[in-house]
Amino acid sequence: MDKPIMKIQHWQKVATVLAVYDVFTVALSYFLALWLRFDCQFSHIDEQYLHKYYQIIIPYTLFVLAVYYFLGLYRSIWRFASFYELKKLVIATAITFISNVVVVIAFIYRMPISYFVFGIAFQFFFAVSIRFSYRFILLLRENRENHGTENNVLLIGAGSAGRMILRDVNFVNGGANGNTKVVAIIDDNPNKWGRYIDGVEVIGGRDKILFAVEKYEIKEIYIAIANITPSDKRNLINICKETNCRIKQLPNMYAEKAGIISAGNLQNITIEDVLGRDPISLHQEDVAAQIKGKVVLVTGGGGSIGSELCRQIAKYEPKQLIIFDVYENNAYDIQLELKRRYPELDLVTLIGSVRDARRINSVFETYRPNICYHAAAHKHVPLMEDSPCEAIKNNAVGTYKTAYAAMKYGCDRFVLISTDKAVNPTNVMGATKRICEMIIQTFDNMVRNNQEDKLPVLITHQLDIDMEDADKVAAGSGHTEYVAVRFGNVLGSNGSVVPLFKKQIAEGGPVTLTHRDIIRYFMTIPEAVSLVLKAGANASGGEIFVLDMGEPVKILDLARNMIELAGLRPDIDIEIKEIGLRPGEKLYEEKLMSEEGLKETENHLIHVAEPIKFDSDMFINNLRALMALAYSNEGPEVVQKIRETVPTFRG
Known part of the structure; x- marks a missing residue:
């Protein structure tokens, strides 16, 4: 061969x-x-x-x-x-x-x-x-081939990060399309003005950005500053947004010492960069002391808030962290992430629903958590308007069953994640979250007064009877502290308007607004969760903590910002269309009910609302009736019963 x-x-x-x-x-x-x-x-x-x-x-x-x-x-x-x-x-x-x-x-x-x-x-x-x-x-x-068709770039930052980006663009890769070139540099340090880096001039400070864009026919702006505060970044972005240039930035994860900065590391400006506040400086020693060496359970641990709770809890070295979620894909994702980042963490991931009393009791009995963060909830306002029975089953009844299991099996602290939509609610979702707050207040009141035996064991597989008396908690045997933490919208969370707008912009529009005057409070997910942990650590039981959400944001401005950050022009490239308020939606969210007072805490970003007084016995009877109607799928009757249970409900 x-x-x-x-x-x-x-x-x-x-x-x-x-x-x-x-x-x-x-x-x-x-x-x-x-x-x-x-x-x-x-x-x-x-x-x-x-x-x-x-x-x-x-x-x-x-x-x-x-x-x-x-x-x-x-x-x-x-x-x-x-x-x-x-x-x-x-x-x-x-x-x-x-x-x-x-x-x-x-x-x-x-x-x-x-x-x-x-x-x-x-x-x-x-x-x-x-x-x-x-x-x-x-x-x-x-x-020669690219002459006249160059994608001119303005580089902001003449430090080490900027130099690496410049060389990568001009001498190594020539940009993603082969014709990208940095033609001018901006830096606020006057000592660098008029000097050159690899033949490219530092023409001045940020006041020269608009001039440079016009003079050099800039198409893209790269913010290449490795260490920059959110407020400085916002100021730069607001100036750059006055141009029609596409804006990119160096992610915060890259420090100059990393030595791996290149044009490929740059990413688009996000709405969080525009709306995000300066980092909250919190002394978290009390949070660390509360969590370290404890067994912590997070219900809804795969969701946007729940998963961030797990991330932040993991770094405080708990004895064991339990992720509990009904949706296995989300739970699996956060499980893989935490195992990779914290290989020594004792992590347990469980699938189940807070609506299942037997399952939630089994979890508490087996693992005996010291702290429970209850983030499991249905929160899409329009969907809950169409499915009020499901909102009651998951939000109200699920919270009650989890709170009861926490009391029965000796959990030290139960922290409910609530929402500003619970204030004077105009929709079913907000009303059910107000019911959750009332459940927390009821449990705290009963435990404080040694009346745990008055709390019924709500079950759904036999609606006409309670569990046997042996399964009930005896009077004086509970010691759980119950608190609620209320905050508004979080940027990028599941159900937030931000992902919707991103999708609509990617599809070429239109971007749909329910009303041009609608406003919302916004907070980043890590910021909200850090405050939740701080409030939970400082709780003594029975409080409704209200987080300072900063200044309200008009959703119209949010939409315009997102369109501009995509390098497009509002109402020209992308239409902004008003479609009318959805069922149960209101123009603005309130952080407090008018009947509630507001007390300061040691942290100026966390306040305590004075709870509204209500008859606990009547509330429990109403809750029983709500559960019975919900599991009978009596939608209109459920909504009417919600009105009777929550006097401030205006839906």
Whole structure:
């Protein structure tokens, strides 16, 4: 059988040509050195020197080829030649120069010093010129092809991060499309103004941004500052938004010392960058003391709030963290993330519903959590308007069953995640969350007054009876502290308007608003969760904590900001369309009910609402009736009963 013919690869052909070139140029280099030494006259060259040159040059040339080979100079892709190849050439030149001087002077003949100096200089010049000329020619050709169609970039930041971005864009990759070029730099340090980085001028501070965009026909702006405060970033973004340029930024995760900053690291500006407040400086020693060494349960642990709770709890070294969620995909995602980030964490991931009394009791009985953060809830306002029975089953009854299990199995603290929609609710979702707050207040009141036995064990598989008395909690046996934490919308959470707007913009519009005057309070997810943990750590039982949500934001402004951040123009490229308020939606959310007072805490971002008084016995009876109607799927009757249960419900 014939052996297959080995095909010579293209790089091998290139390597052969380079080797032949090196043979010729090495020999030429040292001949030129002698020629220069004797006034550029061949006839003046001493015959003894010429004879020794002929004797030396062949073995020396072979030695040079061997050094080049072992240093990989015949295997590089020269169209991407960089400092790495230059460094290898310098090393090869040094090795061959030293070896040549030592061997020739010690064993052959004392040649003129200029022979070695000029010879190695010519050798290095010829080696570098052929290897880097290919890339230089390619750059010239690309510049001619891209002339007039360059994507000019304005770089903000003349520090180490900015320098790395500049070199990556202008000299390494040429941007994603091959025609991107940084043409000007902005930096607020006056000492850098008028100076150059790799041939690009630092033209001034942020007041020159609009001028630079017009003068240099800028298409994109890169914010390349590794350490920048949210307020400074917002100011820069607001200036850049006055242009029609696409804005990109360096993610916060990249510090200058990382050494891996490139144009590929840049990402689009997010709405969180525009609306996010300065980082909250919290002394979390009390949170760490409360969580460290404790068993912590997070219901709804796979959701946007629940998963962030798990992330922040994990860093405080709990004895065990239990993720409980009905949706296995979300639970699985956060489980993988936490296992990767905290390999020593004792993590348990359980699937189940808070509506299932037997399941939730089993979890508390088996793991005996010290702290429970209850984030499981249905929260989509329009969907709950159409399915009020499900809102009662999951939000109200699910909270009651979880709170009862916490009391029965000795949980020290139960923290309910509530919402500003519970204040004077105009929708079913908000009303059910107000019922959840009332459940917390009821449990706290009963535990404080040693009346735990008055709390019924609500079950759904037999609606007409309670569980046996043996399953009830005896009077005076509970010690759980119950608190609720109320806050508004969180940017990017499940159900938030932000993901909806992103999707609509990506599809070319229109962006739909329910009302042009509608306003909402916004907070980032990590910020909200850090305050939840802080409030929970400082609770003494029975409080409804209200988080400071900052200034309200008009949803119309939010939509315009998001369209502009996508590099488009509101009402021109993307239509903003008003579709009318949805069922149960109101123009603005209130953080407090008018009947509630507001007390300051040690932290100015956390307040305590004075709870509204209500008849606990009547509330429990109403809750029983609500559960019965919900599991009978009596929608209209459920809504009417909600009105009776929550006097402030205006739906």
